[in-house]
Amino acid sequence: MTNDRNRSAFERLKQHYDHEELVCPDCGFEDEEGSWTSETDGQVVEYYHECPSCGAVREHTIDLTDE
Numbered sequence: 001m002t003n004d005r006n007r008s009a010f011e012r013l014k015q016h017y018d019h020e021e022l023v024c025p026d027c028g029f030e031d032e033e034g035s036w037t038s039e040t041d042g043q044v045v046e047y048y049h050e051c052p053s054c055g056a057v058r059e060h061t062i063d064l065t066d067e
């Protein structure tokens, strides 16, 4: 079962990261073709992005239950 309200928040956050945070802070490479990988268990969303240029990994964890 998927919670529609959480899923829409999840999609908005994914779009935010896809558009705003694809420039690597380590090497400055802009991963225009890339996107954040996201996983959720319904309570938290984990975002993961690996820079294709230098391999730096960034992760975000967002708590969907923190209203």
Ligand SMILES: [Zn+2]
Pocket: 024, 025, 026, 027, 028, 029, 051, 052, 053, 054, 055, 056
């Ligand atoms: Zn990089």
